[in-house]
Amino acid sequence: MLNALVTAAAEEHNPLLPATYDIVWSLVCFVVILVVVWKVALPKMAKLLDERSAAIEGNIAKADEAQRQAEAALAEYTAQLAEARKEAGEIRDAAREDGKKIVAEAKDTAHTEAARIQTAASSQIEAERQSALVSLRSEVGSLALNLAGNVIGETLADDSKANGVVDRFLADLEASEKANH
Template structure:
């Protein structure tokens, strides 16, 4: 290039060194058109096809994501409904358990009350039987002691059983009547 500048300076022509020669422009334009033709004919359709495939894949993925989102929302709604149903069922079970517990407690109280009443009645019957047994035993012992004491005081033997029994029974009846009057006066 330095030679071209020197040559141009020596010849005295006034050409602009920044502008290329017309033949360079012509051949550059021909090369550009050829490259443009091959690019337009072969490269651009392949790029367009690749972009279309990518666009379709992206749209397919978006549709899949939308479908997955819808399925997730449906599953969430179903899960929420099942959870609400389970909570209602758990509440019913708790309420039933409370009612059963109250019923069991009431039955236990009734059974305990019946058992206590039965035990009380049995104990009273046993006490009454023991009392009657003690009265009979005491009557015979008191009668024997009273006869022995009366025999000692009177100095005679009171061994006649029928007569002795009637005296002892009359004596005890008088004692019980005196006790009944004393209890009634209080």
């Protein structure tokens, strides 16, 4: 039986192996499809991939250029910002100096004005003192003469000699006051 099976299998066609004409026609179809793909589809795909690659490289170059421009703009902005900060510092310093000058000028003006007012007040006080002294001398002199006249019983107001005595007495009195101070 085994012998019969082997003999039957040798005579019959193996179902795992295709027929020769199927292999030949499949090979022809495969070669045609391979040639079409090789000659038509692959060049188109290569062209499409090259275009895509060029577009990507162009976009990368544009991105790199944009990055360089952005970095340059950032550097310029940073430089401008530093310059603006420096100018702001200079302006603040100048304002402080101007403020100090204004304060110093105001102090000088106030000191000058105070000295002027003090001088004017001293002059006015001296003038009023002199005026009071003259007024006081004449009143003290007339009172002394009236008192002496009342004591003597005669009028001494017209006598110039009496006026001289009163003036000399007041001058001696002033000199003794100045000597004490």
